[in-house]
Amino acid sequence: MRDRPLTATLRPTLVDGARLGPASAQGALARDASVDELAMAATAGDAEAVGRLYDELVDPIYHYVAMRLRRREDAEDVTQLVFERIVAALPRYRHNGKPFAAWAFRIARNAVIDHQRRLRPTEPLGAIAEPADGMIVEALSLRDEEIRELRAAIRALTPDQQEALALRYGAGLSAEEAARVMGRQAGTVRGLTFRAIEALRRNLAREAGA
Amino acid sequence: MSLFRDSLRPPAIFSDEAVERYLAAIRAELRPDPQFRRRLRGQVLNRYVAVREGIGDTPTAARSMGRLGRAVLYATFTLAFSVTGVMAASQDALPGEFLYPLKRQVEDLRVQILPVHLHDDLATYALGERIQELDELAERGDWDRVIGLAGAIETEYLALADALESDTGELDRHIVVLNGLLETLPASARTAVEDVLDGMPGIGQPSDGHPSQGVTGGNGGNAGGGGSNGNAGTNGNAGGGSGNPTADSTPKPTKEPKPTKDAVPASTPKPVPTPRPQPTPLPAQPTPDPDATPRPTPGPRAPADAASQESEPAP
Numbered sequence: 001m002r003d004r005p006l007t008a009t010l011r012p013t014l015v016d017g018a019r020l021g022p023a024s025a026q027g028a029l030a031r032d033a034s035v036d037e038l039a040m041a042a043t044a045g046d047a048e049a050v051g052r053l054y055d056e057l058v059d060p061i062y063h064y065v066a067m068r069l070r071r072r073e074d075a076e077d078v079t080q081l082v083f084e085r086i087v088a089a090l091p092r093y094r095h096n097g098k099p100f101a102a103w104a105f106r107i108a109r110n111a112v113i114d115h116q117r118r119l120r121p122t123e124p125l126g127a128i129a130e131p132a133d134g135m136i137v138e139a140l141s142l143r144d145e146e147i148r149e150l151r152a153a154i155r156a157l158t159p160d161q162q163e164a165l166a167l168r169y170g171a172g173l174s175a176e177e178a179a180r181v182m183g184r185q186a187g188t189v190r191g192l193t194f195r196a197i198e199a200l201r202r203n204l205a206r207e208a209g210a
Numbered sequence: 211m212s213l214f215r216d217s218l219r220p221p222a223i224f225s226d227e228a229v230e231r232y233l234a235a236i237r238a239e240l241r242p243d244p245q246f247r248r249r250l251r252g253q254v255l256n257r258y259v260a261v262r263e264g265i266g267d268t269p270t271a272a273r274s275m276g277r278l279g280r281a282v283l284y285a286t287f288t289l290a291f292s293v294t295g296v297m298a299a300s301q302d303a304l305p306g307e308f309l310y311p312l313k314r315q316v317e318d319l320r321v322q323i324l325p326v327h328l329h330d331d332l333a334t335y336a337l338g339e340r341i342q343e344l345d346e347l348a349e350r351g352d353w354d355r356v357i358g359l360a361g362a363i364e365t366e367y368l369a370l371a372d373a374l375e376s377d378t379g380e381l382d383r384h385i386v387v388l389n390g391l392l393e394t395l396p397a398s399a400r401t402a403v404e405d406v407l408d409g410m411p412g413i414g415q416p417s418d419g420h421p422s423q424g425v426t427g428g429n430g431g432n433a434g435g436g437g438s439n440g441n442a443g444t445n446g447n448a449g450g451g452s453g454n455p456t457a458d459s460t461p462k463p464t465k466e467p468k469p470t471k472d473a474v475p476a477s478t479p480k481p482v483p484t485p486r487p488q489p490t491p492l493p494a495q496p497t498p499d500p501d502a503t504p505r506p507t508p509g510p511r512a513p514a515d516a517a518s519q520e521s522e523p524a525p
Contacts, residue, residue, distance in 0.1 A: 042258070050258045054251050058242065066240040076246050083250060087258045147239060150232045169233035170240065197229045204229070 039100035043093050050090075054083065057101065060171040061108050067154075067170035068112045068162065078115050082108045102180040105171065109163070109181060153203040154196075161196035164189050304343050305355050333370045338391045340366060341403060348399035356402060364406045 029041055029049055035056050041049035061082055066075035085107050093103070154162060160182075167178035168189075175193070179186040300309035300316065317339070321332050340363045347356045392400050 045262060047255060047258060051251065051255055054254050058247060058250070062242040063237055063240050066242075067236065072243075075240075076242070076250075079242070080250055080253065083254045084257060087254055088261055090258065091261060147232065147236055150229075150236060165233065169230070170237055172237070197226050197233075200229050201226065 036095060036100045039090075039093065040095055043090055043095075050087070057086075057104055058083070060101075060173075061104065064105065064108060064166050064171040065112055067166040069115065070151075070155075074115065074119075078108075078111050082111050085111065099180065102177070105167070105173075105181040149204065150200065153200050156203060157196050157199055161192050161199070164192035165196050168193055304346055305359055306352075330370070330373060333366065333373065334387055337363065337366050337370060337388065341388070341391050341395065341399075344403060345395045345399050348396055348402070356399065360402055360406045363403060367406075 029038065029046065029052070033041070033049075033052070035053065038049045038053040038056065042053055058079070062075060062079045065078045065082070066072070069075050069078065082104075086104055089107070093100070154165060157165070163182060164178060167173045167181055168175070171178075173181070175186045175189045179189045182189060184192075296309065296312065300312040303309040303313045317332070317336050321329055324332060340359060344356060344359050344363065347359060392403060395403065
C-alpha cells in the first residue's frame with residue numbers, strides 16, 4: 001500500500017507540524033503559509049487567515065464527511081457544524097506542537113460519530129443504500145451504479161476500516177496523518193486500510209459474480 | 211441489481227489498484243457544491259467575528275440548557291411571581307391579617323424610593339389607606355382594631371401636620387383630601403375618626419389665624435353622636451353648620467345635617483373651643499347601628515383630649 005501524495009499545504013501541517021514555531025503568526029501571512037501558521041494567525045485575530053484556513057480545510061473535511069455519510073444534505077450540515085465548532089474553539093486553541101489539521105479532523109470525526117449515533121435508531125437494519133447525491137435511480141449511469149455498490153460495500157466494513165478509508169481516500173491523508181487523527185499508530189492504520197480494501201474487493205467480486 | 215447487468219458489464223477481476231481507483235472516483239464525486247462552499251465561507255467568517263467580539267457562542271451550548279440552568283431559571287420565575295403576587299395580595303390586607311405588615315413595609319419602601327418632595331403626598335396616601343382600613347374594620351364590627359387603628363391614624367396625622375406646619379397651603383390641600391375620604395366612611399367610623407382628629411393641633415387652631423376648614427369642621431359638634439357618651443360637641447371648631455361657636459358647649463342629642471365645606475364662610479369668627487368632657491368607658495358589646503346605641507370611643511383619645519384641653523384657651 002503506497003501513501004498518496006499530500007497537498008502542499010497539508011504536508012507541513014500534519015507531518016511536520018511539530019517543527020513549526022509560533023513566530024510565524026507574528027508577521028504578515030505568507031502566500032504559502034501552512035495551515036498551522038494560518039491557525040495561529042487566526043487565533044491572534046486575523047480574519048483573513050480564517051478565510052484561508054477555511055479554503056484549505058473545507059475540501060478535505062467535506063470529502064471525509066461525505067464518505068462517512070450517505071446523503072449530501074447530511075454531509076453539508078455536518079461540515080457546517082464542524083466549521084462552527086472550529087471557529088468557536090479557535091480562541092482556546094494553543095499550538096502545542098500538534099498539527100492544527102489533526103485537531104480539526106478530530107472535530108470532524110466526533111461530529112460524524114455524533115450524527116451517526118443520532119440517526120442510528122431510525123435506520124432500518126440492513127437498509128439498502130440510497131442513490132448517491134440525491135440522484136434518481138434511472139439517471140444513474142453504469143459507473144454511478146458501480147460507485148453506489150462500492151459505497152454500499154464500504155458501509156459493510158467495520159467502523160475503524162471505514163474511518164481509515166475515509167481519512168485516506170476521502171480526505172487524502174497519508175497513513176501517518178490518518179493515524180494522528182485516529183489516535184492510532186501508523187502501522188495500525190495501514191493494516192486497517194489493507195484489510196478494508198481486501199474486504200471491498202472480495203465483496204465486489206462476489207457481487208459481480210452473483 | 212439489473213438483470214442485464216452481466217450483459218452490460220462483464221465480470222471484473224478486482225484488484226487492490228482497481229479498488230483504489232474506485233475509491234478515488236468516489237472522492238472525485240464527493241465535491242462540495244460551489245454555492246454551499248461560498249455560503250459556508252461567509253458563515254464561518256461571520257461567526258469568527260462574532261466569537262472574537264464576544265457575542266458568539268458555541269453551537270452546542272446554544273441548543274441545550276443544563277439541569278442547573280433550568281432549575282435556576284424556574285426558581286427565578288417562581289420567586290418573581292410569588293413575590294409579586296404576595297405584594298399585590300398584601301395591598302388589600304387589614305390590621306391583624308398576615309400580610310398587613312408587608313403592606314406597611316411596602317408603603318415605607320415607597321417613601322424611601324421616591325423623592326423627598328413626594329413624601330407628603332405619600333403620607334397623605336397612607337393616611338387615606340388607614341382611613342379606608344378603618345372603614346372596613348368598622349363594617350366588620352372589629353371595634354378593638356378600630357380603636358387601635360384610630361390611634362395609629364392620630365399618630366400619623368400628627369406627624370403629617372407637623373411636617374406641613376410651615377406650609378398651610380399644603381395642609382389645607384391635604385385636609386380637603388382627608389375630608390373627601392372621611393365622606394366615604396360610614397357614620398360610625400367617621401365619627402370615631404372625627405373624634406380622634408378633633409384633638410389635633412392645627413385643626414382647631416390654624417396657624418394663620420383664620421378658621422381652618424378642619425377635618426371635622428363640617429360636622430362641628432355633631433361628633434357626639436348619641437350624646438350619651440359625653441363626647442358630643444367636642445371642640446366645636448370653626449365652620450360648624452350652626453355658625454354658633456358657643457352652641458358646642460353643650461352636648462347635642464341628635465345629629466344635625468352636615469353642611470358642605472363650600473358652605474363654610476371665610477369670615478367665620480374664630481371658634482371658642484370648649485373643654486371636652488371626660489371619655490366614657492367603651493361599651494361591652496357594640497352594636498352595628500351607631501345611631502341607636504352609644505358608639506365606641508377610641509381608647510387612646512383620652513390623653514389627646516387632655517392635651518387639647520390644656521392647649522386650648524379658656525372660653
